Amino acid sequence: MSINSSDTNHSHSHDSHLAHHFKNAEHQFESAKQGIWLFMVTEILMFGGLFVGYSIFHAIYPKMFAEGASHLDWRLGFVNTLVLIFSSYTMAMSIHHLQKNEKSKAVLKLWLTVACGVIFMCIKAYEYSSKFHHGLFPGRYLDVAHVGAEAANLGMYYGFYFCMTGLHGIHVLIGMGLIVWLALRAQKGEFGENYFTPVEGVGIFWHIVDLIWIFLFPLLYLVG
Amino acid sequence: MATATTHSTGHSNGEVNYINEFKGLKSWLTSLDHKRIGLMYMISVLFFFLVGGIFAILLRLELFKPGAQFLTPDQYNQVMTYHGAIMVFMVIIPGIPAILGNFFLPIQIGAKDVAFPRLNLASWYIFMLGAFIAVATLFVGKVDTGWTFYTPYSIKTASAATMMVVAAFIMGMSSILTGLNFIVTVHKLRAPGMTMYRIPLFIWAIYSTAVLQILATPVLGITLMLLAMERTFGVGIFDPKLGGDPVLFQHFFWFYSHPAVYIMILPAMGVVSELIAAFSRKTIFGYTAIAYSSIGIAVVSFFVWGHHMFVSGQSEIAGIVFSFITMLVGVPTAIKMFNWLATLYKGNISFESPMLFALGFLFLFAIGGVTGIMLATIATDVHFHDTYFVVAHFHYVMVGGTLMALMGGFYYWFPKMFGKMYNETLARITFVLIFIGFNVTFFPQFILGAMGMPRRYFDYIPAYEYLNSISTVGSWLIASGFLLSLYVIVTGIRCGEKAPSNPWGAKTLEWQTSSPPPHMNFEVEPIVTAGPYEYK
Ligand code: HEM
Ligand SMILES: [Cu+2]
Numbered sequence: 192m193s194i195n196s197s198d199t200n201h202s203h204s205h206d207s208h209l210a211h212h213f214k215n216a217e218h219q220f221e222s223a224k225q226g227i228w229l230f231m232v233t234e235i236l237m238f239g240g241l242f243v244g245y246s247i248f249h250a251i252y253p254k255m256f257a258e259g260a261s262h263l264d265w266r267l268g269f270v271n272t273l274v275l276i277f278s279s280y281t282m283a284m285s286i287h288h289l290q291k292n293e294k295s296k297a298v299l300k301l302w303l304t305v306a307c308g309v310i311f312m313c314i315k316a317y318e319y320s321s322k323f324h325h326g327l328f329p330g331r332y333l334d335v336a337h338v339g340a341e342a343a344n345l346g347m348y349y350g351f352y353f354c355m356t357g358l359h360g361i362h363v364l365i366g367m368g369l370i371v372w373l374a375l376r377a378q379k380g381e382f383g384e385n386y387f388t389p390v391e392g393v394g395i396f397w398h399i400v401d402l403i404w405i406f407l408f409p410l411l412y413l414v415g
Numbered sequence: 416m417a418t419a420t421t422h423s424t425g426h427s428n429g430e431v432n433y434i435n436e437f438k439g440l441k442s443w444l445t446s447l448d449h450k451r452i453g454l455m456y457m458i459s460v461l462f463f464f465l466v467g468g469i470f471a472i473l474l475r476l477e478l479f480k481p482g483a484q485f486l487t488p489d490q491y492n493q494v495m496t497y498h499g500a501i502m503v504f505m506v507i508i509p510g511i512p513a514i515l516g517n518f519f520l521p522i523q524i525g526a527k528d529v530a531f532p533r534l535n536l537a538s539w540y541i542f543m544l545g546a547f548i549a550v551a552t553l554f555v556g557k558v559d560t561g562w563t564f565y566t567p568y569s570i571k572t573a574s575a576a577t578m579m580v581v582a583a584f585i586m587g588m589s590s591i592l593t594g595l596n597f598i599v600t601v602h603k604l605r606a607p608g609m610t611m612y613r614i615p616l617f618i619w620a621i622y623s624t625a626v627l628q629i630l631a632t633p634v635l636g637i638t639l640m641l642l643a644m645e646r647t648f649g650v651g652i653f654d655p656k657l658g659g660d661p662v663l664f665q666h667f668f669w670f671y672s673h674p675a676v677y678i679m680i681l682p683a684m685g686v687v688s689e690l691i692a693a694f695s696r697k698t699i700f701g702y703t704a705i706a707y708s709s710i711g712i713a714v715v716s717f718f719v720w721g722h723h724m725f726v727s728g729q730s731e732i733a734g735i736v737f738s739f740i741t742m743l744v745g746v747p748t749a750i751k752m753f754n755w756l757a758t759l760y761k762g763n764i765s766f767e768s769p770m771l772f773a774l775g776f777l778f779l780f781a782i783g784g785v786t787g788i789m790l791a792t793i794a795t796d797v798h799f800h801d802t803y804f805v806v807a808h809f810h811y812v813m814v815g816g817t818l819m820a821l822m823g824g825f826y827y828w829f830p831k832m833f834g835k836m837y838n839e840t841l842a843r844i845t846f847v848l849i850f851i852g853f854n855v856t857f858f859p860q861f862i863l864g865a866m867g868m869p870r871r872y873f874d875y876i877p878a879y880e881y882l883n884s885i886s887t888v889g890s891w892l893i894a895s896g897f898l899l900s901l902y903v904i905v906t907g908i909r910c911g912e913k914a915p916s917n918p919w920g921a922k923t924l925e926w927q928t929s930s931p932p933p934h935m936n937f938e939v940e941p942i943v944t945a946g947p948y949e950y951k
Binding site for chain 2: 210211212213218221222223225226229230232233234236237238239240241244247248251252328329330331332343344346347350351354358
């Protein structure tokens with residue numbers, strides 16, 4: 192081992208975002224990106240468990256699942272799909288603007304993304320409340336008489352429905368919170384072409400959450 | 416690995432180090448230094464080990480004689496559940512990666528820290544939160560499902576199972592984050608010249624473990640969430656009364672938990688590789704074979720979960736396939752075994768306490784492995800299933816394997832971690848006590864299992880008394896061994912002699928920096944020019 196004389200003490204370099212254990216900003220950015228992608232793998236696997244469970248029981252009780260899906264309004268789901276796809280676009284654009292140091296455009300795109308999240312959650316809330324209104328609760332709380340359910344275990348379908356959309360909804364909420372935080376920081380001019388790692392990371396998260404919805408939508412609303 | 420000594424450069428003549436650079440409890444609880452976080456894990460895990468150990472002693476005391484001793488059957492179930500759950504989720508799974516991995520992974524690859532120090536600290540807090548919730552269930556409604564939470568019982572039981580499941584979910588998150596951090600660290604922060612084929616075998620093992628943590632734990636997470644849903648909303652996924660399938664839970668559960676047993680054992684194998692190389696003063700035999708076999712074990716471990724379910728009513732074909740694939744795990748494992756033995760062969764072996772634990776590992780893990788093959792054979796498993804044979808088997812693997820390696824690793828790296836030497840004679844005595852006590856405790860259980868004594872029962876017929884009493888006496892020996900090692904550690908830290916940088920003459924990078932290392936691990940960035948085990 193030969194000795195390299197680079198100083199490893201606390202001397203912080205010109206870039207205030209650069210942690211001491213990275214060589215340069217690019218090194219740090221690449222590492223952060225790898226980390227967030229690995230985290231996304233775990234997210235996908237977690238939803239994967241739900242998808243596997245859904246597929247298994249869909250194969251066992253096709254009629255019951257069809258009955259469950261028939262209570263959902265695919266138009267609302269479809270609108271939500273469009274909303275999320277659009278929000279993925281605005282999210283990507285915000286990074287694009289940051290890379291060109293166009294601060295106010297980037298901030299606007301971030302707030303637009305948040306707005307999309309709000310629309311999505313409002314539609315979701317409307318859907319949930321109308322489901323509850325009709326007695327469509329998960330599992331044993333499903334009001335069989337009120338719904339006029341044909342399948343005795345229709346509650347299972349709604350168990351999956353609420354579990355999958357609920358878990359997804361929690362992710363949307365977390366994503367919105369993170370994007371608000373990004374928008375406020377971007378407003379203060381903390382990001383620019385030299386540093387936008389958090390925006391990139393949250394962006395990846397947001398795209399994956401959208402992607403999961405794009406699988407959830409046909410599975411829950413259309414396949415029936 | 417290298418020739419330079421770095422402890423004489425710069426401001427530090429071994430005076431300023433990661434322990435004394437900052438002072439006060441707060442500087443620990445907010446520290447982003449991976450070494451400090453490793454020590455914080457050490458203290459937490461040791462504490463939980465003590466608690467889990469007390470539950471173990473209670474179990475053995477109850478089983479000392481036939482008939483009820485001092486526990487009711489209900490209490491026995493609870494004690495068994497807490498013993499198992501604490502030992503698995505709070506001791507063995509975080510054990511080596513979170514303590515030794517956190518401390519030595521960055522140093523061994525010449526990095527200043529892990530890739531995400533903040534996340535590392537967060538992982539510890541998340542782990543403590545999960546552990547706290549798990550322990551709090553004791554005061555809410557005791558859990559009696561066993562650590563596996565098998566349905567349908569776990570749906571019905573009136574205990575705090577939902578809370579326990581949430582706790583396990585949270586600890587799983589911590590495990591995922593640690594694994595993620597390690598993977599990125601290994602990919603991105605290796606020192607100049609530290610190619611993937613120059614990283615120590617401990618790193619290969621921790622790396623493979625991290626891959627497992629990332630791929631398997633989310634599945635456990637969602638399984639536990641579904642169980643919580645089942646308990647709160649009666650969804651019916653696992654409840655046969657509602658058209659669900661309780662065996663599906665077992666599939667989901669073991670899809671994680673079989674890989675999880677490799678999350679427990681792979682790091683141990685990594686430690687043993689280091690110990691064997693260092694104490695036989697020989698280049699490790701078959702470096703690449705050992706490295707790749709870690710990855711091999713990680714991959715195969717995903718396809719063998721069905722061996723826990725031979726008698727669950729899964730199809731015969733599934734049983735045969737799972738049995739066959741399980742046997743395949745033996746191949747990479749045997750590769751490691753033979754390579755270790757080949758390294759020992761004609762090595763210049765010195766029997767310091769870490770080496771004793773490594774040899775203990777080889778012996779006990781071999782027994783655990785061979786009995787694993789017996790359990791992987793459908794015909795014999797049908798007889799042994801859910802008997803004490805299984806209990807003996809998994810204790811041989813988890814305790815004889817993982818814990819032996821953890822102890823060996825502790826002693827080996829102790830001088831580096833604390834800058835002090837421990838009392839070698841006492842340390843050897845701890846080995847003798849633990850090793851003998853272990854065999855006295857668990858070997859009779861193989862015989863008991865073969866005789867048909869079922870597990871998870873609080874009572875047994877008089878025919879099993881003799882062997883059970885022996886087993887209980889053995890548990891006292893183990894306990895005294897661990898208590899003595901606690902004494903060795905504490906006195907070592909408080910009044911041990913000052914340790915040199917490299918007391919064992921080992922070649923990996925961590926021995927090239929001072930003991931204890933400075934805040935940023937090295938005074939100057941190391942440049943690596945050779946493999947990790949360049950002994951003569
Ligand atoms: C002094 C050492 C130990 C003794 C005497 C001991 C004793 C026992 C006993 C009597 C049982 C109940 C077996 C049954 O009825 O199925 C048990 C279960 C178990 N032990 Fe230990 N144990 C010890 C250490 C450990 C350690 C260090 C671990 C960590 C991996 C561990 C993990 C487990 C697990 C996972 C179970 C299964 C619990 C269940 O079936 O739910 N044990 N142990
Ligand atoms: Cu297994």
